[in-house]
Amino acid sequence: MQYVPISTSPALRMTRSGIRAVMELALADPEAIRLEIGEPDTPTPAHVLDAVAADARSGHTGYTASGGTAELRAALAAKLAAANGLVVDPESIVVTHGAMNGITLLLQALLGPGDELLLPDPEFPNWRMAAMVAGTEVGTYPARAEDGFIPRLADIEASLTPATKAILVNSPNNPTGAVYPAELLAGIVELARAHDLWVISDECYEAITFDAEHVSPARFDTDGRVLTVFSFSKTHAMTGWRLGYAVLPTAELAETVAQIAEATIACPSSISQRAGLAAVRGSQDHVARAVAAYRRRRDESVAALTAAGVRCSVPDGAFYLMVDVAELFPDAQVLAVRLLAEEHVAVAPGEAFGAGGAGWVRLSLASGPEALRTGISRLVAFLERERASREGAPASARGALTV
Ligand SMILES: Cc1ncc(COP(=O)(O)O)c(C=O)c1O
Secondary structure, rough: OOOOOOOOOOOHHHOOHHHHHHHHHHHHHOOOOOOOOOOOOOOOOHHHHHHHHHHOOOOOOOOOOOOOOOOHHHHHHHHHHHOOOOOHHHHHEEEEOOOHHHHHHHHHOOOOOOOOOEEEEOOHHHHHHHHHHHHOEEEEEEHHHOOOOOHHHHHHHHHHOOOOOEEEOOOOOOOOOOOOHHHHHHHHHHHHHHHEEEEEEOOOOOOOOOOOOOHHHHHOHHHHOOEEEEEEEOOOOHHOOOOOEEEEOOOOOHHHHHHHHHOEEEEEEOOHHHHHHHHHHHHOOHHHHHHHHHHHHHHHHHHHHHOOOOOOOOOOOOEEEEEEEEOOOOOHHHHHHHHHHHHHHHHHHHHHHHHHHHOOOEEEHHHHHHHHHHHHHHHHHHHHHHHHHHOOOOOOHOOOOOO
């Protein structure tokens, strides 16, 4: 009998996300305060649930076109014009099984083996996983803490290689909360034009900004090279409905992407599409309420950390706060494991987001106000105890922490 390897698929190069590793430990701890996950703490709005219940009864339960229903695509085109300043043909929109499915589909459509996708560092780890599924290579460009995690155009240009085919941009950003200024986004599109590259813009957090305006880079696209992915997950508290959409420069490209979708998901869930329709057409008050709540939590959390002498980012958007623990924990994974074991607080170690995240931890402002307050006070107490114990310890023992 002859044995063959199960597969030579590049997808098998995928490694486990460092956020998942903490999440799994946290799931085994019933007392854990969960600050590691990025999921709204509010339910899907009632008007969406009501519409969906009626729609399910009236038969919206079958397959739809692979790229989504004409009705939802038309409603999304209206939303894109009103909220994003993008005039888009509904035929250029592909409704997807969440934004992540959208990104994977775009990579499968645009990039081949040996082509390189450039990601920001720190990065949302699932982009790299999507690149592996699509069989493409990954490079990074830095978004430096000293610049408020806003990347420099010169750094992006210096990170290009002959293999680079696409630059991924994510503003508002996960994990840093940075919101990129319009001039930078225009500059990135211009850079892509000069080097004949695609720009993939992940705008999952488009609706969550505090002191900065969200701008879609597609506004600066003059020759059809910017592709944008949106999501219902965070804006409408619909993470489990798995609904997003990709906006392509042409209907032909949308058709190609929809065909790849057919091979993987057949079509997005019909009932989730009805939920999406109710969410885009109905009242947006829940969005304003959620953003106000995240802003209050940001202000309170930044004040508590700053008062305790702990450096943190001041996010302009999304719902994440980065806390600098590098002085005591240059490897924040060590802190994450100990904080969970000793204080029952789960945080995402920065290393899960790449080299640029080392020595930071990410807290989710979507975790709920009480969880955040308690989690931050335990984190501060933990750091203080750690500092005191190291100051009291002989010099040789300092920094010699093990998990
Ligand atoms: C930057 C970013 N992109 C994409 C996603 C995934 O969104 P979806 O639930 O629509 O797949 C997330 C979720 O955390 C995210 O943070």
